[in-house]
Amino acid sequence: MENAVPPNSNTGPVTATGDDNATSITDFSLPPITLQKLPHLSDYVPNLTTLTSPIDRSPFYHPFPGFYLSPSDIILRHILFDLSSAASDGGGRLLAYHRAGPRQTIHFDPDTVRAAIVTCGGLCPGLNTVIRELVVGLWDLYGVRQIFGVPSGYRGFYSMEPMKLDPKMVHNWHKRGGTVLTTSRGGFDLEKIVDAIEQRGFNQLYVIGGDGTMRGAVKIFREIQRRKLNISITGIPKTVDNDIGIIDRSFGFQTAVEMAQEAIDAAHVESDSAVNGIGLVKLMGRSTGHIALHATLSSRVVDCCLIPENDFYLEGKGGLFEFLDQRLKQNGHAVIVVAEGAGQDMIPRTDKQKEEKDESGNPVFLDVGPWLKSELKKWWEHDHPGELFTVKYIDPTYMIRAVPANATDNLYCTILAHSAIHGVMAGYTGFVPGPINGNYAYIPMEEVAVSRNVVDTKDHKWAWVRSVTSQPDFQKC
Numbered sequence: 001m002e003n004a005v006p007p008n009s010n011t012g013p014v015t016a017t018g019d020d021n022a023t024s025i026t027d028f029s030l031p032p033i034t035l036q037k038l039p040h041l042s043d044y045v046p047n048l049t050t051l052t053s054p055i056d057r058s059p060f061y062h063p064f065p066g067f068y069l070s071p072s073d074i075i076l077r078h079i080l081f082d083l084s085s086a087a088s089d090g091g092g093r094l095l096a097y098h099r100a101g102p103r104q105t106i107h108f109d110p111d112t113v114r115a116a117i118v119t120c121g122g123l124c125p126g127l128n129t130v131i132r133e134l135v136v137g138l139w140d141l142y143g144v145r146q147i148f149g150v151p152s153g154y155r156g157f158y159s160m161e162p163m164k165l166d167p168k169m170v171h172n173w174h175k176r177g178g179t180v181l182t183t184s185r186g187g188f189d190l191e192k193i194v195d196a197i198e199q200r201g202f203n204q205l206y207v208i209g210g211d212g213t214m215r216g217a218v219k220i221f222r223e224i225q226r227r228k229l230n231i232s233i234t235g236i237p238k239t240v241d242n243d244i245g246i247i248d249r250s251f252g253f254q255t256a257v258e259m260a261q262e263a264i265d266a267a268h269v270e271s272d273s274a275v276n277g278i279g280l281v282k283l284m285g286r287s288t289g290h291i292a293l294h295a296t297l298s299s300r301v302v303d304c305c306l307i308p309e310n311d312f313y314l315e316g317k318g319g320l321f322e323f324l325d326q327r328l329k330q331n332g333h334a335v336i337v338v339a340e341g342a343g344q345d346m347i348p349r350t351d352k353q354k355e356e357k358d359e360s361g362n363p364v365f366l367d368v369g370p371w372l373k374s375e376l377k378k379w380w381e382h383d384h385p386g387e388l389f390t391v392k393y394i395d396p397t398y399m400i401r402a403v404p405a406n407a408t409d410n411l412y413c414t415i416l417a418h419s420a421i422h423g424v425m426a427g428y429t430g431f432v433p434g435p436i437n438g439n440y441a442y443i444p445m446e447e448v449a450v451s452r453n454v455v456d457t458k459d460h461k462w463a464w465v466r467s468v469t470s471q472p473d474f475q476k477c
């Protein structure tokens with residue numbers, strides 16, 4: 001429903017304004033827009049309840065014209081264009097998503113709502129804020145009173161008693177790290193989960209988690225549709241690694257980058273206070289180096305940033321040791337930031353270790369930090385026998401994610417939670433709320449579940465890291 005492409009009114013001349021005169025580019029027209037279809041309960045549930053939003057009667061909001069969003073309010077996926085190539089791109093289409101926000105017509109009677117909130121996967125700063133804001137938003141904006149927390153991730157649906165939540169109970173949760181609901185990996189049993197959802201009478205599901213959680217949520221969404229249940233499900237994207245695609249960034253990521261600064265600063269002080277000192281910091285980032293990259297760019301004391309997206313090597317021309325040799329000669333010290341997923345191919349491992357997976361099926365990585373520290377020591381002893389040398393290794397691991405969200409992430413979590421509630425109350429399902437180009441959109445969950453956000457080592461941000469550090473590109477000629 002509601003996927004009609006809005007009238008394409010963008011085929012007129014594009015006007016670029018300069019300081020003096022406006023320039024008209026008359027031979028340019030934007031391609032047509034494709035609006036991503038958003039699943040809605042009315043796709044398969046006949047005779048849905050239809051009500052006017054209780055926000056209409058809110059003493060606080062006094063909805064003004066334009067307050068409510070309609071299906072024609074959209075957000076473009078891409079907002080940057082090269083006019084010359086856009087003009088010649090005959091077949092291309094612009095992708096758009098529905099905007100997130102309150103709708104005047106809703107499809108759940110608040111008195112009949114039984115909402116369930118669950119957190120899955122690893123921790124991330126802001127989880128408790130999202131939970132808090134879901135509870136407070138459902139309660140205050142829509143008058144929902146039956147709100148439950150499902151403990152222990154997906155397995156909790158069928159193996160634990162849900163916790164009844166209310167605003168008084170959650171009022172201070174945004175000040176706490178972790179998830180008060182508790183979380184886990186693994187335990188995904190589709191039949192048992194959907195049976196339990198039916199038995200408990202839940203009709204709104206707020207699933208907070210990362211890429212694995214989203215893949216599970218898609219399966220629940222399809223099973224709900226197959227059983228033709230009047231249950232709406234939304235996935236709230238959480239990943240400290242920032243590895244979920246399409247959205248601008250994930251909540252908690254900025255807090256984690258900020259926390260990483262303390263470890264980098266300590267590594268800098270330690271290495272700077274030693275003769276030939278190396279400060280080595282390992283940061284989270286299973287298969288993406290976003291935390292390492294952003295922490296490097298913000299700190300400016302890092303000499304080399306190693307990420308999974310850019311293979312590196314140790315010995316020979318253009319390798320890490322040659323670079324460090326020069327850096328120690330120049331500055332007397334060096335700081336290395338390594339993402340946990342970097343260099344995995346170089347670490348010796350047994351066949352058993354190669355097969356190892358966590359409970360969710362994610363590969364278990366070997367610890368790159370101690371391995372690199374030991375390789376650095378071996379190199380120095382071989383090439384500079386008898387000369388002073390120190391490696392100070394800092395592994396803040398969980399310290400960067402087991403903290404409350406900072407102010408920016410807290411605000412982000414609040415908007416995400418409220419966006420999720422508005423979408424669900426309006427009858428949308430199988431969607432993910434998230435920021436695209438600074439505005440909040442509803443994205444089909446199936447699209448998010450297969451998306452990936454990896455560091456593009458060909459774009460300007462990675463070039464910027466290299467220009468800040470002057471580190472090698474590790475491309476063997």
Ligand SMILES: Nc1ncnc2c1ncn2[C@@H]1O[C@H](COP(=O)(O)OP(=O)(O)OP(=O)(O)O)[C@@H](O)[C@H]1O
Nearest residue numbers: 121122185186188209210211212213215216239360
């Ligand atoms: N393909 C899948 N199908 C169904 N369920 C899945 C799938 N992948 C993961 N899950 C389930 O989703 C939950 C969370 O997955 P996972 O542990 O990979 O964390 P995540 O959501 O990716 O978060 P993060 O990696 O950021 O910590 C687990 O309960 C796991 O069993």
Ligand SMILES: O=P(O)(O)OC[C@H]1O[C@](O)(CO)[C@@H](O)[C@@H]1O
Nearest residue numbers: 122123240241284285286340401
């Ligand atoms: O919580 P666990 O199971 O130790 O997993 C740690 C992993 O979780 C993450 O924090 C998020 O996926 C990764 O950076 C890290 O590899």
Ligand SMILES: [Mg+2]
Nearest residue numbers: 121210211212
């Ligand atoms: Mg994951």
